[in-house]
């Protein structure tokens with residue numbers, strides 16, 4: 001049984017009655033936004049606009065400021081523990097309001113951080129984070145994008161590419177677009193870490209906002225585009241619901 005099965009949904013509602021009203025509110029809002037947009041990126045940009053207007057930290061998935069700080073630190077500690085150096089150049093896909101980005105920016109040499117996002121609204125919030133945490137002098141790049149082809153970025157230019165909690169909101173064709181192009185902008189010896197919502201059962205999505213994939217689907221997709229990919233077991237020990245895959249150039 002999957003989350004999209006009506007029987008599962010009824011059982012879930014009985015167990016969590018307080019979530020029924022918020023869910024239907026979200027369903028109504030998302031249906032309205034889907035009707036007004038023609039493709040996934042436009043739809044999700046509209047979702048982010050609506051969520052960011054309420055609370056940018058909640059828009060990137062944090063229920064409280066303490067969680068926002070903790071989730072950023074978890075991402076930062078993991079990458080530094082895996083060899084991120086201050087002289088590295090880093091591309092962050094779906095940087096949001098710099099929950100982790102503010103720590104990367106602080107750590108990297110000036111100009112070493114490139115953040116991309118489909119949401120202009122969350123990038124404005126990211127500028128606020130830069131000012132708030134005294135990071136102006138680090139001159140990070142923050143750029144809105146419509147796709148993940150990286151057309152405006154030079155070949156072999158990033159040591160580390162990072163996408164946390166982005167593919168958990170992406171249909172497979174968006175992930176495939178990224179895999180088809182990311183190798184070009186990675187430096188030899190570099191790596192690309194991304195998280196995803198893992199299912200061991202049937203792959204499914206909820207409200208076109210949350211997408212659940214089997215690990216093999218993403219490993220096979222990476223291989224199709226000539227990328228080496230492996231499941232990161234040590235990430236599983238951390239208190240986080242998503243799993244992580246690392247891509248390298250073969």
Ligand SMILES: C[S@@+](CC[C@H](N)C(=O)[O-])C[C@H]1O[C@@H](n2cnc3c(N)ncnc32)[C@H](O)[C@@H]1O
Pocket residue numbers: 041044048059060061093094095096097098099100116117118119122145147148163164165166169170174
């Ligand atoms: C859950 S938030 C996580 C933000 C940040 N990575 C973090 O951990 O705080 C997901 C972010 O990815 C962005 N996003 C979603 N799909 C994207 C895509 N296809 N390309 C670039 N950004 C995307 C959203 O606008 C949002 O800012």
